[in-house]
Amino acid sequence: MRFSLKTIPLVLALLASSLSSAHAGGHVYxxxxxxxxxxxxxxxxxxxxxxxxxxxxxxxxxxxxxxxxxxxxxxxxxxxxxxxxxxxxxxxxxxxxxGKPTLRITETRWFKHEHEEVPARVWSSPAVKQPSNCAACHTQAERGDFSERSLRVPR
Ligand code: HEC
Ligand code: HEC
Structure with missing residues (x-):
């Protein structure tokens, strides 16, 4: 590709999209x-x-x-x-x-770590009911998307 001033925005856009999808990729299954x-x-x-x-x-x-x-x-x-x-x-x-396999995602260390800022009253709120109800906050969970972008925590 021959570089001109015109191609710079395109290159930047491609770079930005590959960076953001690489990031989202960690939490989109x-x-x-x-x-x-x-x-x-x-x-x-x-x-x-x-x-x-x-x-x-x-x-x-x-x-x-x-x-x-x-x-x-x-x-x-x-x-x-x-x-x-x-x-x-x-x-x-x-x-x-x-050393025993954990059967609950919600009892794994990574889960507790990722969710340590969620207050107890939110977990037990009528909109959430229990931590395993992922879709109460991760609005695109059904599609395997747990990225921050689609997160809406009920109050
Ligand atoms: C007949 C209904 C039913 C079916 C079918 C079912 N589950 Fe479940 N599952 C439950 C119930 C009830 C719970 C406990 C919900 C709770 O207390 O959070 C649960 C919890 C879980 C959890 C733990 C969630 C957490 O707290 O992290 C996992 C993982 C899970 N199920 C995986 C599976 C898999 C894999 C299958 C398919 C092979 C499956 N389930 C099919 C009823 C079902
Ligand atoms: C009460 C709301 C709520 C529920 C329910 C919930 N989460 Fe979360 N989740 C959050 C919050 C808040 C974060 C932290 C986002 C941050 O600060 O990066 C998070 C982060 C995550 C992350 C890391 C995302 C990232 O981009 O860093 C994953 C993966 C995740 N949750 C999976 C799950 C799974 C799987 C379930 C169900 C078993 C679940 N969550 C249930 C609120 C919730």
């Missing part, structure tokens, strides 16, 4: 699987696989009949497809100090 979306999104948000390590998903997928007090059982084929998807896209080394 695009991996998807139709069975995961349907089955794991039936009762709550289909939580992105990146938010827990593989060992947590593995532990969760072997006890779906006792899933946080609910029965989320699936047939063997569907369960193994979803489990493979979750493990393939799982987050990095987020093992907890206890």
């Amino acid at each position: 695009s991996a998807s699987n139709p069975k995961w979306k349907t089955e794991c999104g039936a009762c709550h948000l289909a939580y992105p696989p990146q938010l827990l390590p593989a060992e947590s998903w593995r532990a969760m997928m072997t006890q779906l009949d006792k899933h946080f007090g609910a029965d989320a059982s699936l047939d063997v084929t569907t369960a193994s497809e979803i489990r493979a998807f979750l493990e393939a896209n799982a987050g990095g080394n987020k093992r907890e100090a206890t």
Whole structure:
């Protein structure tokens, strides 16, 4: 490309957009699987696989009949497809100090750290009810977007 004064704004715009998408990329999770979306999104948000390590998903997928007090059982084929998807896209080394896999995203250290500024009264407010209700604040959570841009914390 031959550089002229005219191309500078274009180059700057491209640079800015690649920088902002690189940043957003850290908190926008695009991996998807139709069975995961349907089955794991039936009762709550289909939580992105990146938010827990593989060992947590593995532990969760072997006890779906006792899933946080609910029965989320699936047939063997569907369960193994979803489990493979979750493990393939799982987050990095987020093992907890206890050495036991954490089943709740909301109990991981990174979650508590990212959310330490959210006051207790907001967590229990009627609009939120519980921390696992991500979409109460992350308005684009359904699309895997947890970036600051789409964040609206109810008062
Ligand atoms: C029959 C309803 C139902 C289905 C289907 C279901 N879940 Fe859940 N899930 C629940 C309930 C109830 C909770 C606990 C909600 C709470 O107390 O926050 C929960 C909580 C969770 C949490 C912890 C949220 C937190 O606090 O961090 C994860 C992770 C999760 N489910 C993943 C899955 C996956 C993966 C699937 C698909 C294999 C799935 N769920 C399918 C009912 C369901
Ligand atoms: C009560 C509102 C609220 C709820 C509910 C909530 N969050 Fe957040 N979340 C926040 C706030 C506030 C931040 C901090 C943004 C900042 O200061 O960078 C945040 C930050 C994040 C970040 C880091 C984003 C970034 O750009 O730094 C991720 C990822 C995230 N939340 C995921 C989740 C998930 C997953 C759930 C549900 C299991 C959830 N959050 C539930 C309010 C909430």
